[in-house]
Amino acid sequence: MGMARKKGVLAALLGAAAIAGLTTLILLVQATRVLLPADTKFGMVFDAGSSHTSLYLYRWPADKENDTGVVSQALVCEVEGPGIAAYASRPAEAGAKLQPCLREALALVPEAQHPKTPLFLGATAGMRLLEQKNRSQADGILAAVAQALRGSPADFRAAGILSGAHEGAFGWISTNYVLEQLIKYSFSGEWTHSPAEKLVGALDLGGASTQITFVPEGPILDASSRASFRLYGASYSVYTRSYLCFGRDQMLTRLLAQLLPASRDLVVEHPCYHRGYQAAQPLQPLLESPCVPADLGLGPGPGHNLTVKGVGDPQACAGAIRRLFNFSSCENQKDCAFDGAYQPPVRGPFYAFSSFYYTFSFLNLTSGQSLDTANTTVWTFCQKTWEQVKAEAPGQEQDKFLPGYCSTGMYILTLLRDGYGFNQDTWSGIEFRKQVSGTDIGWTLGYMLNLTNMIPEEAPAQRRAQSCSVWTASVVFAALTLVAVLGAAAVQLFWPWG
Template sequence: MSPRLLRMLGWGSAAVLGLLTVTVFVLVLIPAKDAVLPTKIKYGLVFDAGSTHTSLYIYRWPAHKENGTGIVSQVEGCSVAGPGISSYADNPAGAGASLKPCLDRAMKIIPAEQQRETPTYLGATAGMRLLREENSTKAEQIFAEVSKAIGEYPVDFRGAQILTGSEEGSFGWITVNYLLQTLVKFSFAEKWEHPQDTEVLGALDLGGASTQITFQPGVPVEDRNTSVFFRLYGTDYSLYSHSYLCYGQKQVLKRLVAALHQANLSAEISHPCYPQGYQENLTVAELYDSPCVQAPSSVNPDLVLSVMGTGDPAACATAVQRLFNFSCGAQWPCGFNGVYQPPVRGQFFAFSGFYHSLHFLNLTGGLSLSFVNTTIWKICNSSWEQVQELFPMASRTQRRDACTASSYTLTLLLQGYKFNYTTWPNIHFVRQVANVDVGWTLGCMLNLTNIIPSEPLTAVTELPRSIWIATTVLLAIMLILTFCLLTAMCYQRNSSGYEQL
């Protein structure tokens, strides 16, 4: 073999070995950056089947959970047309059919490949609790039909059930505190953490058939029937929570008319909370169509009653107060009707009916209790003509109930839940927080994520694009030089063979 060829082989081998060494050195010393691949997003559906209407809420959260609880956000809310499902007692199939437009909407939002693993729940509240008391068979038929309707969609339907009052109140409490970031917040260290030295907030909920109060008391809860425990984001919470059935706004308005009727059993009812000059007719059967009101046995259900407003604020306040029993006795402190309640403590968020009844009178902006009292008194002292002028865009029912609803709200908060002039500023009336409707459904979804399996984050080693390009070029050069080296070696062997011949 010629000396020139040997020198070529030597230099080629050295070049290849040198490039290999440089490449390995570069790959070892390049500062790798750990990057987390986008996590899979999971979805969940929750139907809020309330006493007056039903809504579907679409939630989502990353598959990786924080301390056992998903970081859940609301994607969209869909209002179901028509009344609450309890109103379909004589037409159960109608209850199921009413849900389908919102389910169709959800299927357009959730990716098709994830729909079958989307947990779906229907929670019914006080309206269905009342129907179950009145006629359990009809309640079961409604649940069968709504379950059938939801089961026709490609979702992971996990059942329809009636929430207990404690669950409804507690889930509302979770919603409020989650949205206000008292349970978990994103820190400057770019991770979700439990906030230190942060007081949680109480929750006040007023629906159509029940009302709930939930808060973290400063003393041990003495009645275990009102004691609730939660573990969220790695932290334990001990709460007081109670729900009063038949003290929702719709049922209270009905109970008040029934109480006025029973006072003299006359076909003409003077209503001090209705504006003076207002008049309407209704039958006894319509008035006593709820388990919250019991009709006198001697009254003909077809009898037509005439209800006339008298616009008397003092008499209105007295009539509303008669719906409560404020006596607590010596056993323990109470809210009303003898139900144990420790003293209210901390800040409270009041939503649903609490917000709507006072917002109608523009009284939700952190106003003083004296101003709120004065405004409600003026409304209750107004004539039907004046009320119509004050609220030209409102419905007839809203105008009629403006005095009654606000008077009841004030009585419930002050004499029922024992707020006063000192603690009144601690109540914040809200409909939404961070563009999310405040209610029990988000809290329910957060709680349910504790039983939804989590998936670990997937980490990869990510290199800057320029480094990848340089490395690729080096490898290409190595391959070319290796090819040249092998070609030269083959040439050497062939030349040696010729020389031997």
């Protein structure tokens, strides 16, 4: 009787252990499917800017496609040569120039993933200017690059020209996405959104245009300056404004054109270049720029060169740069920036990138300096001789941007302070940054996220809580298995032999 009872208890305990163990195994398989690294997906965007083209390769875990903060930058490749707008007379060459960077990016993507990797090209202000000047040439370039990219093994989706509003809005989305400001996962197991005052504004300075985008405190009164969208279950209404011809390169062209009529024998005494600087510059870019008025009276034809001689006078430089803006049009208007453009007061933190960052990085002004310090630094730099500048920038004597840092620094001060309205208090909210967590800040990431529908209108599923519950259940059943096995062992060892 004792032996039979003992066998029955052993059988029951071992059966319970088997059931609990099998359940644990199933749960662990399910948890492993949730938590092990998933397949990686990729996306590529060509940023066809006014002065150059860059290719960005992004990657993200396939099972988190609609989550936040998971896309990272895998590669940035600079395309050789100028921006695609420069190939107006030879559009096929614009497409051919893209191929080396495309091959470099595809080499990082598993071959099986090539047909599933979306590929986009977005052109910005340089092509917007060309489209205004000669639409058929702009269309020809886009057709040529589309044909070249369509022949790649990637999933080519589109090549087009972004509007200034879209460029600003996508830059804002990119900035807040990489900073995880759009949505965060809380410890309580819920998705939360950052309050409006903590969302980060975006300041972009390209070669031909500049953009400002932020969430103002009050309503946006000008519908043409408003962009509205719904992301992760929250609705956003941002102010965004793009200024064509106010990018770095076109600003320098307009500044030189403004100084030229007062010159003699095609020699321009330039207050924004350092004393001792002298260089020849072709007249043709001034004559061909859509940003330079045709009736400016620039004298001889495009085959001539200008001789630019630096004066190193920051006061005269600041005055010349202010004349590039029409501030008088806003004198009697509330919420007005310049050139009669509506703008509510700036609000919240800002990230300034592209040429904002590159210029202030050279001037060592990216570490939270005050507006007074930034102003003093730029003026002091502009007073240096050309020999001093070269001596203090070893190895950069051939840097094509070196002569223009005074002009651009003074321009940034004027644009941000007098144009956009940053003051001593709000200036401290600007961070001059190139990257966040290894990802370049710009419009390309937001553009890809939008066109691939990777940012849903509603919040993503709370998969982390699910995976946590799976692991909890697994631990419980594993404990039950252990108890059953130990119980069977105890019966075997200590049960009296009847």
